[in-house]
Amino acid sequence: MDNEELADREWWETTLIYQIWPRGFQDSDGDGEGDLKGIINRLDYITNLGIETICLNPIYVSPLFDSGYDVSNYTDIDPLFGNLSDFDNLMQEVHNRGLKVILDVIPNHSSDQHEWFQLSARNVQPYIDYYIWTNGSIDKNGKNIPPNNWISTYNDENGSAWSWHDKRQQWYYHKFHSSQPDLNLRNEKVIKELMGIFDFWLKRNVDGFRINAVPYFFEDEALRNESFVKKDIYTFGLPESTALLYIFREYIDNWVSRNNATSKLLIAESYDISDDNLLAYYGNNTHKGIAPLNFKFITHIHNNSNATYIKHILEKWLKLLPKNIMTNWVLSNHDNSRAASRIGFNRIDGLHMLSLLLPGQAYTYYGEEIAMLDTKIFWNSTIDPMGCARGINEYKYFSRDPARTPMQWSSKSSAGFSINETTYLPIHLNYINRNVEIQRNRIRSNLKTYKQLVILRKQPVFTDGDYEFVSLNNDRVLVLKRSLKNYPLYFIVINLGLRQEKVNLTSIHANLKNTLNMVVASSNAIRVTGTVPRDNFILTANAAVVLKSNEKQEQTTTESIITTSICF
């Protein structure tokens, strides 16, 4: 691709997104829980990091049983986080700084405390069919039994996804916890309510939405039993879910054009294992869709993944994408072990080189920029229902609390997160040495490397250039080459091995200049600046560098790239 012909892109296609778990980011009122004013107080930090967009996990009114993913009122703020005027202030402050904010919307289920559910349970119109109710059957002892074998992720109610409601004398379906009944998305009135929720927040100037738990939107109407042999087919990934995404996209796009507003970032959460299903989210010839969050790093890359394997996973996904479609890169989030714990604490800088310098959006989960680790949480401090439902012996394999602990700002008490010594989840004991303040004052740190990469990622060669992955040194070294006509060439070189490696890049690119400039180095690399020979430079274990070759890319030298990679 020619730089004169760079595609005209929407702001959100290459934006850098910082995911904030509101309970864990910054407490402003001393109750040990994060809140909106706390986020406002930290906006300068976020701006200074080079972040462009903030993604907020749920802040709506909620019993907070599932940390806000159990909403009892979608159009107000939970008092724990503040109120609507704090929200308006946040939007104002965010927009004043040129940042954007997207909210998490949960169409699949509400809390059982939501007025809709309360009225539905009492058979009040028009709410009777707002949820998925059914009679089930009666066994030979006269006992009510659920209609089928569908199971809940939270494993309460002995694993069944059905709970009996005494008042209504029927079963209701909940894919998640029994306090999170699934909404009946086949009911047009429910869809209208959801559009009303979009309207409400769009009018308050939000810049987009993360759409939660998409594959669970619809269930088989005939309530057929799952066979569980392959994967769930009656409760997961139904085509109706994808179709509903198209409806959301159309509705929001229409809102944007009606209101002459800037286009909105929409992103869909899905751990669907079928790439075909995920690709369908993007849309088709007749419908615009909503990009799926790309969780390949989370679901496929482990601490022992070698270069060929990583190349295979990332390249496979990139090659599947339709031409000119942007993807996104997520290293960690609130539902999984943190990247520094999962893939390697010494590898965070190298991972950021990939997630920030590959084409598309990049997501950073709060604290990832300082390589925050999972916190060990004892049973009596466990609050995640996914952990609690499993009991004392197994909770640690399921609880997501370890990745949701307070942000480590400084070495002060409660890590500068709160003036309260007791915080909603315990703080990692390493906060004394691992925090923003310390990393900001060091010459080299994860934070410093992260910031350099954020500046670099704005170059057109990273947003619009070609890419090529190469595995070297018997799979211990991964190289990502980025190139664009009339721009310097870049090589991201990552040592995944346990030993020091001698790297030779001559096989990767013909006519490479003798020396390359080191533009960014991981905080554990021996050297940070200067030049390195193209055919012999040393990378210590887990170290990673971004090298730049100063010759501009001529048309002729890009030939080999074009055949091996797609053009964005």
Ligand code: GLC
């Ligand atoms: C999504 C959220 C997760 C939540 C679940 C149920 O997967 O990311 O945190 O528990 O939905 O609402």
Ligand code: MG
């Ligand atoms: Mg559902």
